[in-house]
Amino acid sequence: MEIKVMKSILDANENVADEIRKMMQEKKIKLFNIIGSPGAGKTTVLETLIQKLKNKFRIGIIEGDCATDRDAQRLKKFDIPIVLINTESGCYLPSISIKNALGELDLDSLDIVFIENVGNLVCPAHFDVGENSKIAVASVTEGDDKPAKYPLLFSEAEIVILNKMDF
Amino acid sequence: MEIKVMKSILDANENVADEIRKMMQEKKIKLFNIIGSPGAGKTTVLETLIQKLKNKFRIGIIEGDCATDRDAQRLKKFDIPIVLINTESGCYLPSISIKNALGELDLDSLDIVFIENVGNLVCPAHFDVGENSKIAVASVTEGDDKPAKYPLLFSEAEIVILNKMDF
Numbered sequence: 627m628e629i630k631v632m633k634s635i636l637d638a639n640e641n642v643a644d645e646i647r648k649m650m651q652e653k654k655i656k657l658f659n660i661i662g663s664p665g666a667g668k669t670t671v672l673e674t675l676i677q678k679l680k681n682k683f684r685i686g687i688i689e690g691d692c693a694t695d696r697d698a699q700r701l702k703k704f705d706i707p708i709v710l711i712n713t714e715s716g717c718y719l720p721s722i723s724i725k726n727a728l729g730e731l732d733l734d735s736l737d738i739v740f741i742e743n744v745g746n747l748v749c750p751a752h753f754d755v756g757e758n759s760k761i762a763v764a765s766v767t768e769g770d771d772k773p774a775k776y777p778l779l780f781s782e783a784e785i786v787i788l789n790k791m792d793f
Numbered sequence: 794m795e796i797k798v799m800k801s802i803l804d805a806n807e808n809v810a811d812e813i814r815k816m817m818q819e820k821k822i823k824l825f826n827i828i829g830s831p832g833a834g835k836t837t838v839l840e841t842l843i844q845k846l847k848n849k850f851r852i853g854i855i856e857g858d859c860a861t862d863r864d865a866q867r868l869k870k871f872d873i874p875i876v877l878i879n880t881e882s883g884c885y886l887p888s889i890s891i892k893n894a895l896g897e898l899d900l901d902s903l904d905i906v907f908i909e910n911v912g913n914l915v916c917p918a919h920f921d922v923g924e925n926s927k928i929a930v931a932s933v934t935e936g937d938d939k940p941a942k943y944p945l946l947f948s949e950a951e952i953v954i955l956n957k958m959d960f
Contacts (some may be wrong), residue, residue: 665935
């Protein structure tokens with residue numbers, strides 16, 4: 627019975643993800659879903675991406691966090707639209723939350739939306755949110771066995787960013 | 794309806810956790826639940842704990858991992874009983890998995906059981922497994938904002954180990 631319920635949650639999630647995918651295609655917006663462990667450096671990657679892209683593209687941000695608005699506060703300096711989702715203790719952003727957050731953005735004035743998912747290498751990888759690509763962020767300090775130990779994200783992500791490296 | 798199901802899952806988890814707690818008291822076993830992000834260093838902490846305690850106490854291990862037996866392999870050198878739980882892509886160890894794993898150990902010949910939970914700062918903190926204490930492991934490379942951003946684990950844990958420090 628639990629498995630049945632889980633399946634219906636996944637189906638419902640997928641249906642809304644399909645709606646989002648269609649809407650993003652219509653609006654010609656690229657949607658990226660950034661996923662990684664707590665402290666992998668997702669917000670720092672986002673800061674760098676915004677800095678490099680903001681003169682060429684109109685960018686919007688959906689910030690997911692269990693608690694606090696710290697990440698959203700860090701991105702305020704760029705003066706771009708940000709929607710914060712506090713999941714309380716939810717371990718991922720479901721597609722319905724993304725749909726609601728997108729409803730808070732003026733989509734006609736955006737080219738790219740970056741989602742920063744909850745810091746978690748497991749759950750967010752299971753939930754399609756209609757993104758063009760998942761971006762996995764992993765820091766070298768987590769150890770080189772993470773793709774083997776958390777295979778779903780690393781097989782689903784089109785882009786993997788290896789962070790906190792010495793040069 | 795989903796909330797009702799979630800509540801029944803949490804209730805069912807709690808009932809089994811209470812069974813485990815009672816069984817551990819009867820057997821005079823201390824049960825510790827080690828929780829932290831992927832790559833925080835949970836297995837390394839466990840290696841150190843086993844090394845320091847193995848001459849005074851009889852130790853058993855329950856290893857939780859999404860995939861691979863890498864952590865269990867790392868602990869084989871101590872020649873102590875280890876039960877591995879592969880959650881496939883499950884994001885925490887529910888109490889029923891712990892109960893089943895305890896059934897694989899000879900509890901009359903143990904003083905301490907350490908559980909290494911799935912690498913995840915969010916979900917495992919929600920699920921009581923009948924432990925005496927939760928031990929949170931956090932690495933300094935994750936950043937100092939983690940207790941604020943993932944408050945449940947850090948408020949639930951009786952012990953917090955700050956790992957990967959320079960001295």
